[in-house]
Amino acid sequence: MEFTFYKYQGTGNDFVIIDNREEFFPKKNTGLVAKICDRRFGVGADGLLLLEKHPSADFKMVYYNSDGNLSSMCGNGGRCISHFAKYLGIISEEVTFEAVDGMHEATVKNDWVSLKMNNVENVNISEEYIFLNTGSPHHVEMVSNLQDFDVFTCGRNIRNKIYGNEGANVNFVEQDDAAIFSVRTYERGVENETLSCGTGVTAVAIAMFETGRTTENKVLLKTPGGQLQVRFDKIGNGYKNVYLEGPATQVFKGIWK
Numbered sequence: 001m002e003f004t005f006y007k008y009q010g011t012g013n014d015f016v017i018i019d020n021r022e023e024f025f026p027k028k029n030t031g032l033v034a035k036i037c038d039r040r041f042g043v044g045a046d047g048l049l050l051l052e053k054h055p056s057a058d059f060k061m062v063y064y065n066s067d068g069n070l071s072s073m074c075g076n077g078g079r080c081i082s083h084f085a086k087y088l089g090i091i092s093e094e095v096t097f098e099a100v101d102g103m104h105e106a107t108v109k110n111d112w113v114s115l116k117m118n119n120v121e122n123v124n125i126s127e128e129y130i131f132l133n134t135g136s137p138h139h140v141e142m143v144s145n146l147q148d149f150d151v152f153t154c155g156r157n158i159r160n161k162i163y164g165n166e167g168a169n170v171n172f173v174e175q176d177d178a179a180i181f182s183v184r185t186y187e188r189g190v191e192n193e194t195l196s197c198g199t200g201v202t203a204v205a206i207a208m209f210e211t212g213r214t215t216e217n218k219v220l221l222k223t224p225g226g227q228l229q230v231r232f233d234k235i236g237n238g239y240k241n242v243y244l245e246g247p248a249t250q251v252f253k254g255i256w257k
């Protein structure tokens, strides 16, 4: 089957995006999604996103990991698909869309996208790590010498040994300044380190605040693919008005054959 696709990246987390408003895409074909995302036999991407019609919001986002399976929320994907909606002329600057974890709002200004994430109610702190769900499940662990850290081996072990079949994404963090943290993430469903993870840096920002490592409610996160910003309000025991902000770019357009 032949169709047009678009390649996007948000701080190096890359996605194939398809306009599926006419519902032509075979959504249950896990093998096809995995092949499109394959970096040698396909386009190559960390995930695939479908933009679909929605009865009340501007669109619906359907997200697959590069293994071909549907998954939970993708923050960088949400920023990229909002940019794509503007490119298609569906929206001007403000957008609302539904993802698997509920409704989201975003603002797109040139290549800068601010995405409102879900409220976070529970942050579980143990001696060695923090676990929270920001639309996707995230393990957050402090390390030293992040640059030389073996993210792949340690991330894969933690993902499998602690979280079993369902898995979780694993973020390794080093503090650079009062409100600046470097982050490297092992993503489930990609089963490798990615250059950036949006729900991951959101989890890190909240985890750093909850554990007192920062007192700022606006945090800069440095990933191997670029910088993201997360801001939030702590209200009671939870976190509201959580925004993930950073660049998103359309890289190219192609025809899948």
Ligand SMILES: N[C@@H](CCC[C@H](N)C(=O)O)C(=O)O
Pocket (backbone or CB within 6 Å): 013, 065, 071, 072, 073, 074, 075, 076, 077, 136, 137, 168, 169, 187, 188, 189, 190, 194, 196, 197, 198, 199, 200
């Ligand atoms: N890269 C994503 C996270 C996507 C979800 C993750 N792989 C999972 O299955 O939990 C992001 O930017 O949030």
